Amino acid sequence: MDKSLIQNNIRKLRFEQDEMTQKDLADKVGVTRQTIVAIENAKYSPSLELAFRIAQVFNVPLEEVFSYHPEADKKRSKKIV
């Protein structure tokens, strides 16, 4: 399965928050650690609500956590053509 078009800085933000563990973040936003792992590896795009909750934990705007890369989608479409 292709990686998501939504990339994130969660790993970096966790590092900046005294190496917050994936489990801690998962507990704070109410999901499993596996979901945080999947989001970090861009294998799962979270819902808007979960994305906001993650941004709230790091106390940063949503755009600092997640970024959208439509060019990856264009490359994917070209490959198919």
Place this chain on the structure above:
Amino acid sequence: MTYQEKTTTVSLMSTLLIFGFYLVNALPLMQSEPMNSTAIFSLWATIIVLSIIVNIVSSILALIVFNVIQMIRTHEEESDIMDERDKLIGLKGTRNSYVTFSLGVLVSMVTLVMNMPAVVMFNLLVISGLAAQVVGDVSRLYLYRRGV
């Protein structure tokens, strides 16, 4: 392997066991002596109802046994959180199950249209039901591994 993957694998194993048991025991019934239509309908209706009940009960039992073994091994109770990703994967697995079962039902109806024996239709119904569960579990495992 995560807890969700383990439970899906346990469910898959129990379905495959029932599938194997069905193929070994129920299929030869089809080749045995020919029966009149009333007897066939009654026998296969019983087999279908039994296979549904056995499937549900065995899945529950397998999960209970798995959880007990897991608790003894790790000395901790698994979190029962089912988050949005688990729900999405579950829904996609269920969708694939329904598609498989619907195709099975369609094919089994086609056998009736083609004037094949009712036994073939019943067999296809049971097999597509079990195959649907296998497809659902395999797709859940795939989605957990490769991402949604």
